[in-house]
Amino acid sequence: MKCNEARKITYLSEYPEVVTEDMMEAKRHVRECPECRMFFEQERAFASLLRDKAAKDKAPAELRQRLLEAEPAKKMHSGLMYKIISIAAILMLVAGGYIFKLYSDTESMVEKIVNDHINFLSYSGIQVTSSRSDEIKAWFGDRVDFSVNVPELKAALKGARLCLLDKKRLALLFYEHNGSQISLFVTTELDTERLLSGEEVIVKDKKVRIVEQKGYNLLLWQERGISYALVSDLSIDKLKKII
Numbered sequence: 001m002k003c004n005e006a007r008k009i010t011y012l013s014e015y016p017e018v019v020t021e022d023m024m025e026a027k028r029h030v031r032e033c034p035e036c037r038m039f040f041e042q043e044r045a046f047a048s049l050l051r052d053k054a055a056k057d058k059a060p061a062e063l064r065q066r067l068l069e070a071e072p073a074k075k076m077h078s079g080l081m082y083k084i085i086s087i088a089a090i091l092m093l094v095a096g097g098y099i100f101k102l103y104s105d106t107e108s109m110v111e112k113i114v115n116d117h118i119n120f121l122s123y124s125g126i127q128v129t130s131s132r133s134d135e136i137k138a139w140f141g142d143r144v145d146f147s148v149n150v151p152e153l154k155a156a157l158k159g160a161r162l163c164l165l166d167k168k169r170l171a172l173l174f175y176e177h178n179g180s181q182i183s184l185f186v187t188t189e190l191d192t193e194r195l196l197s198g199e200e201v202i203v204k205d206k207k208v209r210i211v212e213q214k215g216y217n218l219l220l221w222q223e224r225g226i227s228y229a230l231v232s233d234l235s236i237d238k239l240k241k242i243i
């Protein structure tokens with residue numbers, strides 16, 4: 001039996017009413033074939049990832065409607081059942097792909113944030129130099145489409161600039177601590193809950209995700225619908241004290 005066939009049969013006969021010779025053979029194949037075993041292990045891991053991480057990401061309304069309509073009735077012609085299960089499996093793949101894209105987009109945005117920090121070290125490109133948060137808030141005005149709250153960090157505020165990433169307009173605030181530049185990216189376009197990398201810790205009642213990339217440390221958190229991504233070469237312990 002070929003891998004494809006074995007996978008299809010195994011996938012569609014998880015709770016069979018009757019066990020056929022094909023199912024037995026498929027089971028045997030999967031048990032003995034490393035690739036197929038890997039395939040089902042990854043599938044299980046992905047399914048549990050979806051359960052844990054993606055419950056908050058609602059599938060598009062239309063897709064969910066179709067999934068609901070596809071819910072199988074108790075007694076049904078097996079051909080129809082097969083069709084429904086196939087459709088459901090395809091829809092799950094589509095929803096999975098959609099959710100996967102949300103997660104990978106978030107990861108790539110974090111990477112771009114770190115690159116931006118590296119490319120503009122020494123405050124190059126700074127557009128407003130000020131240590132006063134009200135001045136900086138006023139400067140952003142309608143340059144970004146949200147009200148920029150300048151957090152009071154235990155570091156010296158130096159200024160700010162507008163930052164364009166993936167056609168998104170982020171506010172970028174500069175601080176300094178012990179000669180190290182701290183870039184704080186402020187945006188409504190980054191859902192830190194969708195980050196799979198790094199670890200989550202609680203710092204001063206805030207859920208903060210810590211990510212290390214290219215030798216820089218990132219702290220990410222959300223407050224009132226706005227996301228903050230802080231990047232610096234300072235150690236994580238120091239950064240935790242700063243925010």
Ligand SMILES: [Zn+2]
Pocket residue numbers: 002003004006029030033034035036
């Ligand atoms: Zn196989």
